[in-house]
Amino acid sequence: MFKALADYGRLLRAGTALARHDVILPGEYHSRLPFPAKLAGKTLRIFGGGAKGRPGKRLATALEKLGPAYIKLGQFLATRPDVFGVETTSDLSRLKDKLPPFSMKAAQAALEAEFGEEAARLFPDLSDPIAAASLAQVHRMQTEDGAKAVKILRPRVEILIDRELRAMKRAARTVERVNVESRRLAPVAFTETVAESMEKELDLRLEAGGADEMRELSFKAGYYFVPAVDWERSGKRVLTTEWVDGKPLTDPEAAETPGIDRSTLANTVTRGFLDHAIHHGVFHADMHEGNMIVTPDGRLALVDFGIIGRIGMNERRFLAEILWGFLNRDYHRVAEVHFEAGYVPPEKSVGDFAQALRSVGEPIHGKAAADVSMGRLLLQLLDFTHTFGMQLRPELVLLQKTMVQVEGVARTIDPEHDIWAAAEPVVKDWITQNLGPAGAAKLVAQNVKDVADRLKRLPEVMDQFEAKLNAPEPEPLPRERFAPWWGWMGFFLAIVAAIVIVSST
Ligand SMILES: Nc1ncnc2c1ncn2[C@@H]1O[C@H](COP(=O)(O)OP(=O)(O)O)[C@@H](O)[C@H]1O
Numbered sequence: 001m002f003k004a005l006a007d008y009g010r011l012l013r014a015g016t017a018l019a020r021h022d023v024i025l026p027g028e029y030h031s032r033l034p035f036p037a038k039l040a041g042k043t044l045r046i047f048g049g050g051a052k053g054r055p056g057k058r059l060a061t062a063l064e065k066l067g068p069a070y071i072k073l074g075q076f077l078a079t080r081p082d083v084f085g086v087e088t089t090s091d092l093s094r095l096k097d098k099l100p101p102f103s104m105k106a107a108q109a110a111l112e113a114e115f116g117e118e119a120a121r122l123f124p125d126l127s128d129p130i131a132a133a134s135l136a137q138v139h140r141m142q143t144e145d146g147a148k149a150v151k152i153l154r155p156r157v158e159i160l161i162d163r164e165l166r167a168m169k170r171a172a173r174t175v176e177r178v179n180v181e182s183r184r185l186a187p188v189a190f191t192e193t194v195a196e197s198m199e200k201e202l203d204l205r206l207e208a209g210g211a212d213e214m215r216e217l218s219f220k221a222g223y224y225f226v227p228a229v230d231w232e233r234s235g236k237r238v239l240t241t242e243w244v245d246g247k248p249l250t251d252p253e254a255a256e257t258p259g260i261d262r263s264t265l266a267n268t269v270t271r272g273f274l275d276h277a278i279h280h281g282v283f284h285a286d287m288h289e290g291n292m293i294v295t296p297d298g299r300l301a302l303v304d305f306g307i308i309g310r311i312g313m314n315e316r317r318f319l320a321e322i323l324w325g326f327l328n329r330d331y332h333r334v335a336e337v338h339f340e341a342g343y344v345p346p347e348k349s350v351g352d353f354a355q356a357l358r359s360v361g362e363p364i365h366g367k368a369a370a371d372v373s374m375g376r377l378l379l380q381l382l383d384f385t386h387t388f389g390m391q392l393r394p395e396l397v398l399l400q401k402t403m404v405q406v407e408g409v410a411r412t413i414d415p416e417h418d419i420w421a422a423a424e425p426v427v428k429d430w431i432t433q434n435l436g437p438a439g440a441a442k443l444v445a446q447n448v449k450d451v452a453d454r455l456k457r458l459p460e461v462m463d464q465f466e467a468k469l470n471a472p473e474p475e476p477l478p479r480e481r482f483a484p485w486w487g488w489m490g491f492f493l494a495i496v497a498a499i500v501i502v503s504s505t
């Protein structure tokens with residue numbers, strides 16, 4: 001009971017912040033709303049004090065004010081251009097994740113809680129925080145075996161996030177129960193996914209594992225430098241890695257480092273990312289400028305491994321073949337790949353699909369490479385597959401979103417960057433290795449293994465399926481209870497009352 005009240009209190013606070021920034025019933029959608037909603041929207045805008053900018057920007061500002069859980073929610077929404085539209089998600093992806101640092105005393109307390117008496121020996125002289133974000137802050141530290149970066153979670157951040165998540169889940173359940181239409185967007189499943197990904201980011205042991213895996217990969221692939229994890233000084237709430245000297249790409253001087261050539265650096269960004277994704281199926285899924293550091297000896301270092309993307313053999317092959325198909329204008333092949341990967345239902349026509357792809361690809365060939373975004377092209381493709389009756393694969397969406405990031409970074413470094421030319425050698429290598437005569441046999445073997453792996457998982461899948469069948473369908477509440485005008489008026493008055501209360505405190 002108290003929990004529920006507390007949850008509603010939190011939701012009311014969130015609702016008020018969103019309303020003040022004119023996000024709940026935005027003026028932009030005015031003409032599509034029923035009369036009571038129009039009226040409510042107008043009144044909210046009067047109280048909102050004239051929030052400015054596009055809806056995505058206003059949403060970003062409101063979420064920043066609401067704190068860590070909402071900032072993360074916004075970052076998550078930013079990865080779904082397929083659901084929320086390209087404009088809104090690109091506004092959301094600029095959501096700032098900077099907060100005032102917490103005190104040195106709290107940092108020391110966190111180290112003691114994690115390492116007990118050893119803390120003083122392991123962390124002899126921590127610097128003031130050098131970066132502070134919604135979940136953690138980073139300090140520099142000199143030790144006998146070199147300088148280190150120490151990332152420490154904010155005090156009580158797990159508890160705060162847990163509470164907000166519980167409220168969000170409650171809201172999602174209510175929306176799904178009350179509004180049958182909303183079930184198509186699966187709000188409950190969506191909040192569960194957000195919660196799961198936040199919980200992962202709150203365990204720095206997982207980030208340590210990700211960092212170590214990416215370091216191993218970086219030696220194999222040879223494009224990036226990834227600092228080593230200091231296992232002795234890492235735990236659930238603390239992650240220590242080797243310190244990387246240099247300038248992050250957020251610093252305009254980073255690309256001016258002596259010995260650095262802008263075009264080579266931009267190519268490294270693009271090729272490294274595609275190589276990791278296509279050749280190894282693993283990629284850093286948060287490739288923004290703040291997470292890339294140019295070292296004085298001209299290497300490009302990556303930090304921050306909170307989100308690692310993974311794509312299976314099917315998706316890797318899909319990615320390589322569509323890029324190859326577009327590079328060679330072979331639309332029929334690109335279409336076949338979609339069918340072979342099972343992305344488009346078999347009863348659809350390959351010819352029709354190839355025709356749709358041609359309409360995406362041909363306009364590209366008349367344009368300068370710098371005007372054609374690979375990330376956007378991938379989005380258009382995913383859009384088409386949607387039209388042709390397929391469900392989007394979340395891991396491909398994450399890849400597509402990161403590709404947009406990577407392109408943005410590469411073009412900031414070198415405005416002339418040609419992502420297609422940069423991609424070609426990586427894609428060509430993979431195609432020759434895997435789809436040439438020797439590669440074909442390997443691929444067959446891999447496919448057999450994939451099928452065998454799926455068969456092994458079958459009993460588990462059947463169990464889940466059965467559990468779903470047995471679970472009682474939530475009874476939809478009768479629509480009439482919510483449809484009449486007094487229902488709307490009640491909602492409207494509740495929000496107005498909330499705004500008045502909050503504004504007067
Ligand atoms: N190993 C490192 N060496 C040097 N600077 C680092 C290192 N790790 C992190 N940083 C700096 O700290 C900032 C925040 O660290 P990061 O891991 O990206 O945390 P967050 O998840 O909060 O973004 C980075 O943008 C970078 O400037």
Ligand SMILES: [Mg+2]
Nearest residue numbers: 290291303304
């Ligand atoms: Mg970061």
